[in-house]
Amino acid sequence: MEKLFAGVGAYFLFVKRTFRKPQKWSLFPKQFFHEVNSLGLGSLPIITIISIFMGAVITIQTAYNIESPFIPLYAVGVAARDSIILEFSPTIISLILAGKVGSSIASEIGTMRVTEQIDALEVMGVNTETFLVLPKITAALFINPFLILISIFQGIIGGYVFGVLSGVVTTTEFVYGVQYAFHPFYVTYALIKTVFFAFVVTSVPAYFGYYTSGGALEVGSSSTKAVVSSSICILIINYILTQLLLS
Amino acid sequence: MIEVKNLCKSFDGRQVLDNVNVTFEKGKTNLVIGGSGSGKTVMVKCLVGLYPIDSGQIIYDGRDVSTMDDQEHRALRQEMGMVFQAGALFDSQTVEENVAFPLRMFSNAGPSEIADRVDFCLNRVNLPNAHNFFPSQLSGGMKKRVAIARAIALNPRYLFCDEPNSGLDPKTSIVIDNLIREITQEFEITTVINTHDMNSVLEIGDKILYLFKGQKWWEGTSEDLLKTDNPEVSNFVYASELFKRIRQSS
Ligand SMILES: Nc1ncnc2c1ncn2[C@@H]1O[C@H](COP(=O)(O)OP(=O)(O)OP(=O)(O)O)[C@@H](O)[C@H]1O
Ligand SMILES: [Mg+2]
Numbered sequence: 126m127e128k129l130f131a132g133v134g135a136y137f138l139f140v141k142r143t144f145r146k147p148q149k150w151s152l153f154p155k156q157f158f159h160e161v162n163s164l165g166l167g168s169l170p171i172i173t174i175i176s177i178f179m180g181a182v183i184t185i186q187t188a189y190n191i192e193s194p195f196i197p198l199y200a201v202g203v204a205a206r207d208s209i210i211l212e213f214s215p216t217i218i219s220l221i222l223a224g225k226v227g228s229s230i231a232s233e234i235g236t237m238r239v240t241e242q243i244d245a246l247e248v249m250g251v252n253t254e255t256f257l258v259l260p261k262i263t264a265a266l267f268i269n270p271f272l273i274l275i276s277i278f279q280g281i282i283g284g285y286v287f288g289v290l291s292g293v294v295t296t297t298e299f300v301y302g303v304q305y306a307f308h309p310f311y312v313t314y315a316l317i318k319t320v321f322f323a324f325v326v327t328s329v330p331a332y333f334g335y336y337t338s339g340g341a342l343e344v345g346s347s348s349t350k351a352v353v354s355s356s357i358c359i360l361i362i363n364y365i366l367t368q369l370l371l372s
Numbered sequence: 373m374i375e376v377k378n379l380c381k382s383f384d385g386r387q388v389l390d391n392v393n394v395t396f397e398k399g400k401t402n403l404v405i406g407g408s409g410s411g412k413t414v415m416v417k418c419l420v421g422l423y424p425i426d427s428g429q430i431i432y433d434g435r436d437v438s439t440m441d442d443q444e445h446r447a448l449r450q451e452m453g454m455v456f457q458a459g460a461l462f463d464s465q466t467v468e469e470n471v472a473f474p475l476r477m478f479s480n481a482g483p484s485e486i487a488d489r490v491d492f493c494l495n496r497v498n499l500p501n502a503h504n505f506f507p508s509q510l511s512g513g514m515k516k517r518v519a520i521a522r523a524i525a526l527n528p529r530y531l532f533c534d535e536p537n538s539g540l541d542p543k544t545s546i547v548i549d550n551l552i553r554e555i556t557q558e559f560e561i562t563t564v565i566n567t568h569d570m571n572s573v574l575e576i577g578d579k580i581l582y583l584f585k586g587q588k589w590w591e592g593t594s595e596d597l598l599k600t601d602n603p604e605v606s607n608f609v610y611a612s613e614l615f616k617r618i619r620q621s622s
Contacts, residue, residue, distance in 0.1 A: 149477055241460035248420050248532075249474050250449035 139332050142254040143262065156260035157267075164226050164261065164327070165268030169275070171225060172218055176276040179213050180205065180283030188293035201294045202284075202302020207311065209280040215315040216363050218276050219322035222269070223355040227330040230261060231351035234334030235344035243335070258331040262324060269323035270316050277315065314370050321362050329355040373398045374419065374530065374562055379428035381411075381418055381586075388414045390586040392428075399560045401553050401576045403567055406583035407608065412566040413457060415583070416532050419564065420454055421445060432530065450478050453523030457534040457566075459515040461507040467494070467518050468503040474526045493521040497551060513540045516548065524555055531556065531563045537572060545569065549576045570615060573597065582608065 147153045184205045191200060234257060237243050246253045281303060288294040294302075330351035337347040374396040381389040388411050396402040404412050417423045419430055421437065430437045432448060440448065461470050471490045475481055481489065494500055497517035507515055516536055523531060533552060537545035553576040556563040567573065573580060574594050582590035582597075582605050590597075590605045598619070600606055610616050 152476060237462075240463070241456045241458060242462055244417075244422050245454065245456060245460040245462075247422060248449055248452055248454045249477065250446040250452075251477060252446070 135336070136329070136332050139254060139335065140328055142252070143258045143328070143331075145252055145255045147255055147259065148252055153260065157264050160260045160264035161268045164230075164265055165272060168222060168225055168272065171221065172272055172276050173279055175218065175221060176214065176279035177283030177286075179217065180209055180280035180285075181287030183208055183213065183280075184284035184288040184299075185291055185293055188288065197298070198294055199298040199302035199305060201288065202299040203305050204302075205284040205288075205299075206281060206303045206307070209284070210277055210311045210315050214273050214276040214280055215318040215322065216359065218273060219269075219319065219326060219359055220356055222272075222322075223326045223330075223359060224352050226265070227326050227352045227355050228348045230327060231330035231334040231337075231348040232344050234258075234331055235337035235347045238335060238337045239340055239344060254335065258328070258335070261331060262327045265323040265327045266320060270319050273315060273319045274312075277312075314366075317370065318363065318366050321366065322359050325355050325358045325362065329358060373433055374564070375429070375431040376419070377429040377431070379415070379418060379430065380426045381414060381423060382426055388586050389418065392583075392586075392588050394581050394588060394591065396562055396564050397579060398433075398562045399557055400563070400578035401556050402562070402564050403573055403577040403580045404564060404583060405567060405573060405580060405608070406589075407568065410583040411586040412583055413534055414586075416454075416534055416564060416566055420452055420532055421449065450526065451529040453526065453528035453531045455516065455519045455523050455531075455533040455536050457538070459507070459512075459519045461515055461518055461522070463507045465506075466503065467499070467505050467507070467510070470507070470518060471521045471525050474522065478526060489525060490521075493525050494518075496524070496555070497521045498547065513544045513548075516540065520548065520551065527559060529561060531561045533563070533565045535566050535568070537567070537569055542571065545571065546575060552576065570609060570612065 184201060187204045187208075188198070188201045191198070234243075237257070243253050243257070246256065285296075285299050285303075288299055289296055330348070333347045333351035333354070334344075337343050376392055376394045376396075379389055379392040380387070392415065404415065406412055414423060418425050432451075435448065437445065437448070461467075462473065465473065468490055471493050472486050475486045475489055479486075490503070491500075494502060497520050499514060499517055499521070502510070502514065502518070505514075507518070510518065520533070520536065523533075531552070536552060537548050540548065549572045552563060552565065555561060565572070565576075577594040577597075580590075580592060580594060580597055581588060582602075584590075584604050590600060590602050592600070597605070597609060600609070610619060
């Protein structure tokens, strides 16, 4: 328990050192766009696959669960839309990113640590936390909201296509349902969550990578710890934000 | 000039450096020798500030590191170049980018100036055509040479080399030794080299410090070293058959 608190404290100090002014602003844009490309756009294929199938399954399951003749079938569209926007896209996709992006950040920075590349930067006088981590965090804060919007869109399309193909709902009902009683705030809520999660899936793995010591084995274990911890953080933050924003 | 006074360092209660006092002189190649595990790497990492020290003082040309704040320490580090025991090249960057890195980060030089400087440094280490290789495509000796090129890119006032020629063939080893010696004299650098290679010691050692179990055991020039009757030092120097024969024949 004591170790946990010490770790949390060290994490916040690490984050504080990350948010310093970059020593050379002119190098920042290139690093930033490199991270936008690798952390963000590089995740699009997996996000697309997951979103489409998630949307499909949610739609079909909702349709099978609505057996009562008093509930109109367009409710399938409403339910699918709301669960995709509120939970599935922001939370599930962020959990997937915690695995994909998190393990890559932790192992990249961890490898730099154990091969003394971080020491080499330190000896040159570089602020290593800022230099290595700030571009990753800011890139994710910038690009992840777009990824989640895309995922929401793909989820609904997936639900529509597979719902209609499997015959559980018709085009008219689904399209009517998707537009029925739409709360724009739900999208805002999803984006707020996304921003918090983006911060977690980059900064927590960076912390674990940065404080790796040892060799290849430890890089592997840092990367595992990073994924587990950031996933747990996402679930806890998700609970807190849901309480705060939707109640 | 770097003055080290009463330097102590321990890890988890195990004393690794024990009250080391030494002065590394400017324009000279200062060699730190000693067996494996004697504390050479730890000492050089303490000097550059990668390990916090337990007690003692490290003074760079009159500037005491222990009284510096973070900002001043970083500024001082920009005057240092370091070659790590394993090279520590940035493996996501090409050779050219590795050498250009300190220039891009800390100088206001334009692209063409940087390119010229990179060419100069790579020529200096005999790698005129390696610009576009990645570190994983280089041999061990080439990596060491790139690491040296990167360390000298910003014209450091202090150069630290941790075993710059371990794992190299005798010929390349001599080339690297002489390179370090030349730039040290040419640019009046204070150079500290860790080594356990007796060839380098005799070839380029201006001043030699022998570490034994974390203590300064012996200090002197390479001529003194061959004549010393200190048993530990003598054991170290005459460990190989070759040097024993040289002693017998002289
Ligand atoms: N980070 C560390 N944590 C704990 N102990 C360490 C650490 N680094 C070095 N040591 C210990 O300090 C002692 C000196 O190690 P050091 O690396 O300085 O040896 P060395 O003289 O450089 O040896 P070599 O010639 O093999 O490189 C060793 O006993 C080592 O176990
Ligand atoms: Mg060593």
